[in-house]
Amino acid sequence: MPVLSYIEAVTQALDEEMSRDENVFVLGEDVGKRGGVFQATKGLYDKYGENRVIDTPLAESAIAGVGIGAAMYGMRPVAEMQFSDFMLPAANQIISEAAKTRYRSNNDWSVPMTIRAPFGGGVHGGLYHSQSMEAIFANVPGLKIVIPSTPYDVKGLLKASIRDNDPVIFFEHKRAYRLIKGEVPVDDYTIPLGKADVKRDGTDVTVITYGLMVHYAMQAADKLAVEGISTHILDLRTVYPLDKEAIIDAARKTGKVLLLTEDTKEGSVISEAAAIIAENCLFDLDAPIRRLAAPDAPAMPYAGPLEQAFMVKPEQVENEIRDLAEF
Amino acid sequence: MSVEQMAMPQLGESVTEGTISQWLISVGDTVNKYDPIAEVTTDKVNAEIPSSFSGKITELLVGEGDTLPVGEPICTIEVEGAEPAVEKLVKNTAGKAAQKEEQQDTSMKRRYSPAVLRLAQEHDLDLDQIAGTGRSGRITRKDVELYIASVPEEHTSESPSDMHVPQPSAAGCFSEAVAKEAAKPAVHAPKTFENEAGDHVVALTGVRRAIASNMLRSKHEIPHAWTMIEVDVTNLVNYRNQIKGAFLKKEGHKLTYLPFFIKAIVAALKEFPRINSTWAGDKIIEKKAVNISLAVAADEALYVPVIKNADEKSIKGLAFAVDELAANVRENRLSPDDMQGGTFTVNNTGSFGSIQSQPIINYPQAAILSIESIVKRPVVVNNMIAIRDMVNLCISIDHRVLDGLITGRFLARVKELLENINPENTPIY
Numbered sequence: 001m002p003v004l005s006y007i008e009a010v011t012q013a014l015d016e017e018m019s020r021d022e023n024v025f026v027l028g029e030d031v032g033k034r035g036g037v038f039q040a041t042k043g044l045y046d047k048y049g050e051n052r053v054i055d056t057p058l059a060e061s062a063i064a065g066v067g068i069g070a071a072m073y074g075m076r077p078v079a080e081m082q083f084s085d086f087m088l089p090a091a092n093q094i095i096s097e098a099a100k101t102r103y104r105s106n107n108d109w110s111v112p113m114t115i116r117a118p119f120g121g122g123v124h125g126g127l128y129h130s131q132s133m134e135a136i137f138a139n140v141p142g143l144k145i146v147i148p149s150t151p152y153d154v155k156g157l158l159k160a161s162i163r164d165n166d167p168v169i170f171f172e173h174k175r176a177y178r179l180i181k182g183e184v185p186v187d188d189y190t191i192p193l194g195k196a197d198v199k200r201d202g203t204d205v206t207v208i209t210y211g212l213m214v215h216y217a218m219q220a221a222d223k224l225a226v227e228g229i230s231t232h233i234l235d236l237r238t239v240y241p242l243d244k245e246a247i248i249d250a251a252r253k254t255g256k257v258l259l260l261t262e263d264t265k266e267g268s269v270i271s272e273a274a275a276i277i278a279e280n281c282l283f284d285l286d287a288p289i290r291r292l293a294a295p296d297a298p299a300m301p302y303a304g305p306l307e308q309a310f311m312v313k314p315e316q317v318e319n320e321i322r323d324l325a326e327f
Numbered sequence: 328m329s330v331e332q333m334a335m336p337q338l339g340e341s342v343t344e345g346t347i348s349q350w351l352i353s354v355g356d357t358v359n360k361y362d363p364i365a366e367v368t369t370d371k372v373n374a375e376i377p378s379s380f381s382g383k384i385t386e387l388l389v390g391e392g393d394t395l396p397v398g399e400p401i402c403t404i405e406v407e408g409a410e411p412a413v414e415k416l417v418k419n420t421a422g423k424a425a426q427k428e429e430q431q432d433t434s435m436k437r438r439y440s441p442a443v444l445r446l447a448q449e450h451d452l453d454l455d456q457i458a459g460t461g462r463s464g465r466i467t468r469k470d471v472e473l474y475i476a477s478v479p480e481e482h483t484s485e486s487p488s489d490m491h492v493p494q495p496s497a498a499g500c501f502s503e504a505v506a507k508e509a510a511k512p513a514v515h516a517p518k519t520f521e522n523e524a525g526d527h528v529v530a531l532t533g534v535r536r537a538i539a540s541n542m543l544r545s546k547h548e549i550p551h552a553w554t555m556i557e558v559d560v561t562n563l564v565n566y567r568n569q570i571k572g573a574f575l576k577k578e579g580h581k582l583t584y585l586p587f588f589i590k591a592i593v594a595a596l597k598e599f600p601r602i603n604s605t606w607a608g609d610k611i612i613e614k615k616a617v618n619i620s621l622a623v624a625a626d627e628a629l630y631v632p633v634i635k636n637a638d639e640k641s642i643k644g645l646a647f648a649v650d651e652l653a654a655n656v657r658e659n660r661l662s663p664d665d666m667q668g669g670t671f672t673v674n675n676t677g678s679f680g681s682i683q684s685q686p687i688i689n690y691p692q693a694a695i696l697s698i699e700s701i702v703k704r705p706v707v708v709n710n711m712i713a714i715r716d717m718v719n720l721c722i723s724i725d726h727r728v729l730d731g732l733i734t735g736r737f738l739a740r741v742k743e744l745l746e747n748i749n750p751e752n753t754p755i756y
Contacts, residue, residue: 007341038341123340178369179343204469255442255468283445286468327462 004184007177009151010040010116013158014078016188018048021076024162027054028063028080028116037082038118038177064090064115068098068167071113076162083125084117084133084171091136098167099142114161118174119147120212120262121300122311125174130300130307132263137169138240138272144168144193145240149214151182153237156191164193173212180215194238196246202232205324206250208273209260210236213312217260220318229325239269244276251277255286256324262312265293287327292320328407331380332400333364342369346394347401351375356384358404365401382406433464442468450475534628545690549606552726553685556738557719560701563587563748564716570755578643585675586645587753588698591744593617593637596671599737603670605691606727620669620689621649623656630656631689633669642755677701677718686723693728697721 004012017024025048026041032055035042045053056063060081067077081087087094098111121130134145146161146168148154154172161168199214200221207217214235221231234250236242251257257277259270274289294300294310301307335345349366352358363375364384382404389401436459439447443466447454450471457474459466522528531539567584574582596603600613619637623630632652634640640648655661672689677700686695699719706715720741724734 118341124337125340129340174341175343177341255440283441284468286440286442327465327467 001183001185003181004151004155005178006148006151006154006172006180006182007038007040009154009184010158010172011042011044012184013155013162014041014044015047017076017078017159017162018044018052020188021162023074024076024078025052025054025070026078026080027056027067029056029058029082031055031080036080038174040116040118040172040177041080060086060088060090061093064093064098067113067115068093068101068111071098071111071167072101072109076112076114078114078116078162081115081117083129083174084119085128085131087115087117087133088136090115094137094143094167094169095140099140102166103142110165111167112165114158114164114168114170116158116170116172118177119171120173120175121294121307122175122212122262124302124304124307125300126302127299129174132261132268134169134171134239135263135268138269141241142166143240144238145171146193146238147171147173147211148237149173149176149199149211149235150180151184153191153197153235155184156189157193157237159188160190160193163190168193171211176212176215180212191237194241194243196243196250197235197237198233198246198250199235200231200233202230202254204230204232204254205256205258205321206232206234206254207258207260207317207321208234208236208247208250208270210239210269211262213260213262213317216312216314216317217321219314220321223318224321224325227322229322231321236269236273242269242272242276244280247273247276248280251281251289252284255281255284256327257285257287257289258317258320258324259289259291260312260317260320261291261293263293264296265291266296268293287324290320290324292316328405330385331382331404331406333376333379333402333404335367335395335397335399335401336376337397338367338369338372338374342372342397344394344396345369347389347391348373349391350387352384354384354387358382358384376401378404380404380406433459435459435461435463435465438465440468443471446471446475532627538629541690542687545688549688549690550726551685551688551723552729552731552734553721553723554731554734554738555683555719555721556742557717558742558745559706559715560584560718560745560748561716563745564701566748566750566753569750574755578646580646580650582646582755583649584701585649585673585698586642587748588745589619589621589634589637589645589649589673590642590753591741591748592671592673592696593619594744595737595740597638598740599733601729601733602694602724602737604693604728605670606693606725611693611728614670616668616670618668618670620666620672620692621652622672622674622686622689623653625656630661630666631669631672632656632661632665633667635668642753672696673698676721682719684721686721688723688725693725694734695723 014026026044030037031041032045032050032053041053063079067079070077098113102110119132123130134147137143137145144166146157148157158170161170200218209217214233217233221233224231232250232253234246259273261268261270270291270293274291277289292312294312297310300310338345345367347365348368351366352364358364358378358381360379360381361377364378365376367374367376384402385405386403389395439454454466457466457470460470461467563584567582571582596617603617604611604613616636617638619634620631621634623632632655634648637645655665669689669692671692672695674686674695674697676684676697680700682699682702684697686697688695699721701716701718703714704717705712706717720738722734722738
């Protein structure tokens, strides 16, 4: 099986869906000739032409709005937000239009649009290139929010998102783009949205997380296995709406739960996971539910040492798991 | 004098590694701060790395063509006049020592988590008997689970009522399984009935309850429609009379009309897959397998065991399958498995002498067909009155899935197949 980087899996999924369905098209800032600032749409302009790989003005509200209109008329747009940090001008379109069109029109209209957006920190990107935006959209019924952690999941979930008949926000971790590599089948497969995935089976401590943090948890679990601590890791994959059943099962498995995100702590999607566990698993819990997240500070600092201090680090994950195991 | 390290720089926001494509200096060279020392390639950019120090190159730690993560050292530079860089902090061992001390501490021994208390209650455990391996002597859930696993018989309570305790799942026979299903609380509280003197009160069996709830569900959820056709089966009757004696002698089973009917129905189902389907809320699923549920009456109950892949069976195969299911019902040997997976139901009401019936669909299938009694009747053939063997076929359909047109075509096809049965086109084997 070929080994692809996380971003190569994005490109492959887009390419396959565009060749499979002529209604699929890509739009965004610099996605055409330039192939995207991260090169996620590299080669698509040459292959599919300017009518299906559209360079837009620097206007996120328009990118989302054009996508919604095209989707309502039967197209399957894949809109790229160059950085998820820049999505907020489009928030009105996404929250008040895309998410609500099916409901408002009593099922007559729908918005089968995918919005791709790189997110996340640890890339020395400073305030406007490091944010985690999922929590802002994660209490808007009508939206789905997908955050893959591995190249395999990227391809399967992106294809499923494009084929989904309702709006999906697809957050790609920009640090994972070139850092994370993995086997990706060449064949056409999809992974169902809304389903979490057990990435590692264990008996002492459960870690529930998503995105790049899945890899931090896996690294920590490898180290802790040497000490005899067995870690169970659940990758949420879809952070809204959450896979409640999988969260409950994972929490029951060990009774000791560490919820992990690189987003700031208060009001993050793991806080919702904590509520689900508290509502359903009281008599299985063997320790207080724990959250590890970034500090509730306004932004990721630009200065290297401060960025380091802000980001959740693999050693922190390791220490938290060990602490729970020893509790 | 001190030795400093140069590290792989981060060249772009998503870049996490780089490849040294060419060294621009060699060991022993003297460099000034900001002089380029190497060319680096990433999949986003190519760039030169400037030196962060002035001094003499003492060692190249990686070769040309090597790829390494951002932050990894690439070479060392001896810097004039600087203080030695502080080595990494010696790892603090105080933490470990503190942990050692904690081992003796048992202040948490009687702080029980909800999971531990639940397990202790369910298994009737004395928690004082269990050693705690958690912090400050706390008994962890795992401690209790390991304890239970080590002494299973003594501590398993007799009737665990808690929902988390796995129930024995494999029911011994079908009636047990349906009884279990039926034991679930009813949604509506039933109206209370007074019984008068002399009335005989019949307690409900599990099977009766299951029949009641299945019938109710089907009638509540499925909008039923009904139609009937009559079929001239004189040819079939003659053919079967001709061979039934030989069949019984040779195979040891009676040859009834039922397998012939099933054979014709299955052939028509293959041509009209929509009849062999199920309503799935937001879609209709046409089933690939043709599994015929067969309504079989027992003394006090009705079962619908399934002939799996009926489209792969000959008339003999169907005859044997029908006999076996009937025997299983009589001897109460049906397993829940025998009842699963049906895609269409055939109901042999003719065996009671019925000539017309309105069957209730076997949920979640889309249709059910009754075969009524074969009776001799005067009918008009070629403008003359003839005595023919006639049978009514009655079908109830899920009107969400099926309309009159397709149902009519399906029945017409079944009729055509049955009326044209003859020894040439209908082999038994």
